[in-house]
Amino acid sequence: MSREEYTQNDTRSGSKLGNVSDQFEDSNSRRTFLKALGVTGIAGLAGCTGGGESYDGEENGDETTASSGGGETETEGSDDGTAGSSTLRMSATQRFGTVDPAKGTDYTQVLALVNLYDPLVFPxxxxxxxxxxAEDWTVSDDNKTYTFTLREGVTFHSGNPVRAEDVKFSAERFLDINQGYSSLLGNVLSKENVTVEDDRTVSFTLDRVHSPFLATLVLLFVVDKKAVMDNAADGDFGDRGDYAQDYLNNNDAGSGPYELAGFERQAQISFSRYTDYWQPFKDGAYDNVxxxxxxxDxxxxxxxxxxELDVSSQYQSEETYQALAKEDDIRVDSIPTVTMFYFKINxxxxxTDDPAVREAMAYGFDYETARNQIAPGSLPAQGPLAPSFGVHNDDIxxxxxxxxxxxxxLADAGYEEGDITVQNTYVKxxxxxxxxxxxxxxxxDxxxxxxxxxxxxxxxxTELATSVEKTxxxxxxxYGPVYPSPDTVFYNQYHSGTASTWMSMEHLEDSKVDSLIDEARSTVDPDTRGQLYAxxxxxxxxxxxxxxxxxxxxxxxxxxxxxxxTFRPSMSFDYWFPDFYQE
Known part of the structure; x- marks a missing residue:
């Protein structure tokens, strides 16, 4: 069955694939390139945090089921139980490990959270x-107290009203569980300093000036205190039990634009529109996702x-994008981002603890071939920060x-050929x-x-990253920004206080780096902070x-x-479902 027959719509024409190298259009040139690398028939583009398989350039007409990833049971691709309403069907390359807003860290988890929950601010x-x-906020003269006024009439999916007490409870839960991105607040905010002023007003008083604070709040998702406490089990948090961690691993307690409709962790996750959402939906917005x-592939x-699928993941092979772009009723969009691809060096x-070895590797790598022939459409890097950031140092x-x-x-550092052996690790x-x-x-070589x-x-x-010896x-x-600030690039990757995560596999310990990051975080004036970043x-x-x-x-x-x-420079906020509509 064709897409036209399946959707019972007329074939539509539109913009086709742009910014794609002819290298992969021409099968002969592609084979020549692969032979130069010493291998033939390897798959195309994929990402660092998902699960993927090779695509050998041949169509497999029998393979029409949605894989659950990682070798788990597969499910039929077209049965989603949403007949009779508009449904957006998307693909992702890795399972949704959790939908608990205090724990999510990767792109699929945050994709779910940004639609199930509301943060105070939005990029x-x-x-x-x-x-x-929050409909507005003020900042104290000493730049340490932030006071937010909540929108009136907002309700959680349970029907309970959103109150300042829920915001305070959400911050306390975030800090107490101490997982996910809690470290973004834990170093600057004590939970005792979150104050309910009245039902619609809440204030945060920081331990010190912290310029990225507002930006980090996009990852503080507000939960329904009553729903959490009603579903809490015995646990380590006193009268709050386990903070309903088991419950929120499989259910939602949010006020976001969509509710959790179904969750098969290894196969798919389903959302339905929250009809009482405080913000109106566009004409043509989807009832279900x-x-x-x-x-x-x-x-x-x-x-x-x-x-049976409306939006592919961003991690398909180049061959798949090329093939789909040729279909009359499918388009492939190329979207500039601020995400960078790094070879992180321990x-x-x-x-590799020798700077000379690292410098030699930096000058020994063929960036142009990497960019133009392996990742066509990608843009040149210049230092650790994407050039589109306003504080990028163009003199790097x-x-x-x-x-x-x-x-x-290497010779100047006393090395001879064959003295050095290194491992290069990548996603299988x-x-x-x-x-x-x-x-x-x-x-x-x-x-x-x-x-x-x-x-x-x-x-x-990610497990190997937890120690210097294993990395x-x-x-x-x-790696791309998890919140809309250059701080997320520098602090999460290079500050010694955040070592031993997949984001910081460099295990960098440099006092000047720490000092510059810390000073930038405590600097309010944007020009001064920009020079520190430079x-x-x-x-x-x-x-x-x-x-x-x-x-x-x-x-x-x-x-x-x-x-x-709609692209937003914060992880998975470009998959906010209310943006999408059916034309």
Whole structure:
């Protein structure tokens, strides 16, 4: 069955795939390129936090089921129980591990949370913070007390009113459970300093001036205190029991635009529109959204073509995007982002604890081939921060491919060919990262460094990151802002206080880096803070803690009648379902 037959709509024409290299259109040139890397038939684009499988360029007409990911049971792609209402069907490449707003950290979890719950403030397309659950706020003269006035008449999905007491309770729960992104507030806010002024007014008094505070509040999702306490079990938090952690792992207690309608953790998650939401929906907004866990490119291609899938994930192979762009009723959009692709280097483990080794690797890597032939459409990097940030330091010297310079750096440091062996770790079965590893291996061989390729599951990579000893020498990771501030790039990745996570596999311990980050966080004046960020970027670039490979320009395949996708520079806020509508 075709998409046209499935949707019973006329075929529509529209914009087609842009910014895609001819390298992958021409199968002969593609094979030539892959042979140059020493392998033939590896899959295309995928991401660092999902599960994926190779696509070998051949259509598999029998594979039309939605995979649950990680080898779990598959479910039929078209049965979502939403017949008779408008449903947006999306795919994701990894399971939703939790929908507890105190615990979610990755892109699928935050995708769910931003639709089930409301934060006080919300980022716009430029990263500016706009009123959301809070209709306005004030900041004290000493820049430590933030007072928020809540919107009137907002209700949770239970029908209970949203009160200042719920905001205070949500902050306390966030800090007490101490998981997810709680560290963003835990170092600057004591729960005793969250004060209910009246039913609609709540204040936060910080321990010290903290300029990113407002930006971090996009990740403080407000929960229904009554619903949580009604479902709490015995636990470690006194009269609050377990804070209903078991309950909120599978249910929602939010006020967001959509309610949780169904949750098969290994297969799919379903949402239904909350009809009493405080903000009006667009004409054509979807009644339901179903996100299916699909790891196989042929499955995505088949379901998109038959109309059983409306939006692909951002982690499909280049071949899949090329094929879907040729369909009359499907378009593929290329979307610039502020997410960067890093080779994170363990700076505490021999031999990459030597800055000379890191510098040599930086000049020995072929960025142009990586960007233009492995990740076509991606943009050049220049230092640790994406250039589209307003505080980007445009004077940063970005290393370029210069194997002779790389060899000289190693020789000057006393190394001979074959002295150095490093591991390059990437997400298993993700074609883009596998190709990057092969390119890195080839480039390093040219300068006398041996590379052992070490594919692992994403879960294993996050576990390896928890200690210096376990963390491999070089690790391929996509990282973008989790809240709309440059602070999220610098603090989460480079401050010594946040070591031992997948975001900070550099294990960098540098007093000047810590000092510049801390000073920027305590600086209110934006110009002064901007200069601190410029100095920080320059210092980081000279430490060579990473290879800054490229800035991501992600792609999605959309059914032609799906409109409204809106990019926001904060993790998964571009998948806010009220943005989408059926044309």
């Amino acid at each position: 716009d397309t430029e990263g500016n913070l706009k009123p959301h659950l 179903v996100v299916k866990i699909i790891t196989k 042929p499955t995505v291609r088949s379901l998109m073509k038959t109309g 700076t505490q483990k021999s031999p 010297v970005q290393p370029t491919y210069d194997p002779e310079k790389a060899k000289q750096i 079965d993700f074609g883009l990262e596998e190709k990057m590893g092969l390119l890195f291996q080839q480039n390093m 040219e300068i006398g460094i041996n590379v052992e390729l070490n594919p692992q599951t994403w879960g294993t990579m 491999p020498h070089v690790n391929q990771v996509f 100095d920080l970027q320059d210092h980081l670039a000279n430490l060579y803690p990473d290879l800054f490979i490229f800035v991501q320009s992600k792609k999605h395949a959309f059914a032609e009648d799906v409109q409204g996708y």
